[in-house]
Amino acid sequence: MTISHHPPEELLADFAAGTLEEAHQLVVGVHVAGCPRCARFVQAIEQLAGAALEDVQPVPIAPDAFDRVMSRIQESPKERAAPPPASGTDHDLPPALRKYRIGKRRRVAPGLSLRPIELSGSGNARAFLLRSAPGSRMLEHTHTGTELTLVLEGSFSHEGGRFGPGDFDYGDDEIDHRPIVGDECPCVCLVAMTGDLRINGFFGRLIGPFVRL
Amino acid sequence: MIAAIRAFKVPIRAEAGLSRRVAARLSIGASKGPKAKVDWADLIGRVALGGDREAFKRLFEHFAPRIKGLMLKAGCTADEAEEIAQNTMIAIWRKAHQFDPATAGAPAWIFTIARNLRIDLLRRRVRADRLQSGSELPDEPDQAETADILLSRVQDSARIAAAIKQLSAEQSMVVRLSFIEERPHPEIASTLGIPLGTVKSRIRLAMNRLRDILDEEA
Numbered sequence: 001m002t003i004s005h006h007p008p009e010e011l012l013a014d015f016a017a018g019t020l021e022e023a024h025q026l027v028v029g030v031h032v033a034g035c036p037r038c039a040r041f042v043q044a045i046e047q048l049a050g051a052a053l054e055d056v057q058p059v060p061i062a063p064d065a066f067d068r069v070m071s072r073i074q075e076s077p078k079e080r081a082a083p084p085p086a087s088g089t090d091h092d093l094p095p096a097l098r099k100y101r102i103g104k105r106r107r108v109a110p111g112l113s114l115r116p117i118e119l120s121g122s123g124n125a126r127a128f129l130l131r132s133a134p135g136s137r138m139l140e141h142t143h144t145g146t147e148l149t150l151v152l153e154g155s156f157s158h159e160g161g162r163f164g165p166g167d168f169d170y171g172d173d174e175i176d177h178r179p180i181v182g183d184e185c186p187c188v189c190l191v192a193m194t195g196d197l198r199i200n201g202f203f204g205r206l207i208g209p210f211v212r213l
Numbered sequence: 214m215i216a217a218i219r220a221f222k223v224p225i226r227a228e229a230g231l232s233r234r235v236a237a238r239l240s241i242g243a244s245k246g247p248k249a250k251v252d253w254a255d256l257i258g259r260v261a262l263g264g265d266r267e268a269f270k271r272l273f274e275h276f277a278p279r280i281k282g283l284m285l286k287a288g289c290t291a292d293e294a295e296e297i298a299q300n301t302m303i304a305i306w307r308k309a310h311q312f313d314p315a316t317a318g319a320p321a322w323i324f325t326i327a328r329n330l331r332i333d334l335l336r337r338r339v340r341a342d343r344l345q346s347g348s349e350l351p352d353e354p355d356q357a358e359t360a361d362i363l364l365s366r367v368q369d370s371a372r373i374a375a376a377i378k379q380l381s382a383e384q385s386m387v388v389r390l391s392f393i394e395e396r397p398h399p400e401i402a403s404t405l406g407i408p409l410g411t412v413k414s415r416i417r418l419a420m421n422r423l424r425d426i427l428d429e430e431a
Contacts, residue, residue, distance in 0.1 A: 009423070018329065043366065046317060046321045049328070050321030051320065056279050058281075065299055066270065066273055069273065
């Protein structure tokens, strides 16, 4: 798979620094896990962070910290085994997604269904898998807000280009597209969307008129 | 913009000692002097192989206070920074066998552990605030909740290290202040004595430059 649309670099740097909210971190992380080019960028930011760690002014740690750490290590020296994947039967999903619980598919409009992804509840954006029928066409809408979209299967196109598996689309209020889903097969995307009614981007336009997520 | 977690950060602390810290920050990229270079990767390897307590103590003494320092800079409270520093050291012991010098330098690897623990801590805290009760929450997150989702690593650490050296000192500095220390742009402008617009354009240039260098190296 050739990836031709990548997240903005600032988003990758926020991802590397660990400052994205969960839904955004998930979508960017799944892209990065499948994109060596962006993985290199993230690793470069991590190396810069490592250099910052070396340069930072040390701050004294609690006097008993080493002993406390050692006694906790002695209690359980090894990592706990990872639990079985939460969404164990979804072998088609990218590995980074399998540890999340994913809700049942529900139909939101003709040719359109979504599966919500259970997050920890700390952020303001939701994440979900969205499946749309081949050849679906969008109505024009105007919204504000931000939406991150990662194509997992199939494709869609708008004036920004064609988006196939692994491609990342960053939608904000400056962009006004009329996307069309590719004819070849259903399009499955991982989407992070702010829980605001004023939503934007491909799928915001698609489902905005029909559902409140 | 995207970083909602930032909204939960404590306000920037009182800027006592600012000038000294600024001076220290501005030494980025400067020579480290004749200080003997410790092979942290070797120490981590000794922890992985034989549970070498002496090696671990040296790692602890060097990194725990630095993790705490960096977490404080990035807006954690003193208690949070202490907790993250201690938990990071425990994770270093437990994950030492996973450390691969081909994918990251030791400080970068340790940063990623601390970063993930901080994400977990902030998420639990936000969730606890929202539930208005900490009692339902486990002390340690499940594996399923941890932030560690970057599964593929590029075996390229030496080339990545060479690439970031090609950034100018100014560019490295602005990336560090903005993303790693999470300073707001107006504060970066006053710290560096440059206009706000220059901060934004310098970040953009640094991002583009880093992409270009990495693409050329690939």
